Amino acid sequence: MNKTAIITGASKGIGAATAIYFASKGYNVVINYNDSYQSAALLSRSLNEQGFKTIAIKANVANKLDAERLIKETADRFGGVDVLVNNAGVSHIDMITDTDEFDSDRIFDINLKGVYNCCRAVTPVMVNQKSGKIINISSMWGQVGASCEVAYSASKAGVIGLTKALAKELAPSGITVNAVAPGLIETSMNNDIPAEDLSEFVEEIPLGRMGSPNEIAAAVYFLASGEADYITGQVLGINGGYVM
């Protein structure tokens, strides 16, 4: 029987690339989205037309009931959840004093509470299976902090803390929990960065370029594979050498 992976925030960017990657390797893939119905439905349809098995499920991961429904609908439809990729995330760039409570709450709610909600909801399913792989998408800013992205950096550092704690808690049940910490990746998340700032940033990356969503997807796939069975509680940096 095919394995099943849920990718949160898979309507575009890194999540969409990860959904395509897993589907192409034979996984049943749940493409989670919140706002972008059109993109999620289009992606699911085009993958299904190529013979892959995917469904799109709307759920706001920041909402506990939505997260629980996402996991339940997946388990009911495919008989289990082998892989959960917590990818959904938002960013906000501003000085801490210019960031209002709405924006900081939104970041913590989606980036950290969203990961917590999905992990909490999937745990009984994976414990019952005595197997499972959880991969959380953090950020290099969660490792080293970014000026003008205090809430974002804190939320992503929180994801690393969550990953390590949950890895210890679930290891006895045969479940691994790891994080990926991307650097600067070519997605719409970086559309607001002025071109000049972006090229200055790229100049500081030892490998001299931005990363592609597919390069993150490949690492996530590795952590979900049997090749990574002895890896848990780790943070894999994929940043062109920017953070070592």
Ligand code: NAP
């Ligand atoms: P993106 O292109 O903006 O995509 C973000 C995805 O998150 C979208 O599919 C969006 O879906 C989804 N999302 C947002 N709020 C959601 C919610 N409440 N519930 C469910 N889904 C939600 O961003 P990206 O660059 O691919 O980022 C993906 C992840 O990588 C994020 O966690 C981000 O922090 C992390 N990351 C990105 C970079 C980078 O340079 N791009 C670097 C480090 C880490 P809808 O539009 O359907 O709401």
